[in-house]
Amino acid sequence: MMPLLFSLDLTLPLFQPLCDGLPAEAGDLEYRHFPDGESYLRVGSEVIGRNCIVLADLSRADSQFLPLQFLAATLRELGARSVGLVAPYLCYMRQDRRFHTGEALTSRLFARWISQEMDWMITVDPHLHRYHSLAEIYSIPTRVLAGAPALAEWLSRRGEACLLVGPDAESRQWVEGIAAKSGLPFIVGRKERRGDRDVTVKLPDITNEQAALHSALIVDDVISSGHTILQTISELKSAGFSAIDCMSVHGIFAGDARQQLLNAGLRNLIVSNSIPGQSPAIDLSPLLLEPIHEMLASAHT
Numbered sequence: 001m002m003p004l005l006f007s008l009d010l011t012l013p014l015f016q017p018l019c020d021g022l023p024a025e026a027g028d029l030e031y032r033h034f035p036d037g038e039s040y041l042r043v044g045s046e047v048i049g050r051n052c053i054v055l056a057d058l059s060r061a062d063s064q065f066l067p068l069q070f071l072a073a074t075l076r077e078l079g080a081r082s083v084g085l086v087a088p089y090l091c092y093m094r095q096d097r098r099f100h101t102g103e104a105l106t107s108r109l110f111a112r113w114i115s116q117e118m119d120w121m122i123t124v125d126p127h128l129h130r131y132h133s134l135a136e137i138y139s140i141p142t143r144v145l146a147g148a149p150a151l152a153e154w155l156s157r158r159g160e161a162c163l164l165v166g167p168d169a170e171s172r173q174w175v176e177g178i179a180a181k182s183g184l185p186f187i188v189g190r191k192e193r194r195g196d197r198d199v200t201v202k203l204p205d206i207t208n209e210q211a212a213l214h215s216a217l218i219v220d221d222v223i224s225s226g227h228t229i230l231q232t233i234s235e236l237k238s239a240g241f242s243a244i245d246c247m248s249v250h251g252i253f254a255g256d257a258r259q260q261l262l263n264a265g266l267r268n269l270i271v272s273n274s275i276p277g278q279s280p281a282i283d284l285s286p287l288l289l290e291p292i293h294e295m296l297a298s299a300h301t
């Protein structure tokens, strides 16, 4: 029997491609709020003995997490055979240690709560910095997919020579992967973060050959406040680059970050459809289909 695909938001750009591609039956879910703001959920589909997949946008997790947990727990109570989570963007990964005494280790707490309600989880390029794998904090089977091949494919379709630029050491993995596929040169900068919106990015010396390209493409995993990219744009402008683009797997764009980046002279802002509402150029659904099948198969064994 086909799996059931549920989401609290049926307008998520990945919902229909996953329904069609898996294929999966769209789960019938009523989700609304009571006048006091509390969530009301009612599952209309018969879920007994069925594999259920929940597609979730976690880019605004503080309002999205509780209804997600209500949904997963309800599917389980109603007799679902398994409940798996597809969270293309995985939130709460940046507080991966106590930087100051007494801080909440939110990455670990979030992972514990998700692991209590879900049987498995698939995500794309989670911010793994001081953790080496999700298994350090998630106790359920997880699968991490790399967005870089999809980014590289977009780049090869565009066919414009450019210098690939990673703003910080963490971005090296994506920039290097894309450079290997495209044969384009790359550099990686050094970032110092002093606060949420207080970062400095310093790029290494740029060779004459690299500068002669005039076109640069900044590659990063996630854009939040946009300050990492703003700093990188400023460095590239000082080095004489006239066409600056930015490509990121996850475009969160907190506040007016998107507009600030465009005002700073960014030519194109290329993001995937992991998060709704950003005119995505890169479709992640082809990446997700096979891993979801594999998770469903292993949930049976």
Ligand SMILES: O=P(O)(O)OC[C@H]1O[C@H](OP(=O)(O)OP(=O)(O)O)[C@H](O)[C@@H]1O
Pocket: 094, 127, 129, 167, 168, 170, 193, 196, 199, 220, 221, 222, 223, 224, 225, 226, 227, 228, 229
């Ligand atoms: O748009 P912004 O608000 O600048 O945030 C996005 C940046 O933050 C993350 O790294 P972070 O600076 O958290 O570094 P980390 O690898 O030390 O966690 C991420 O890799 C981006 O580079």
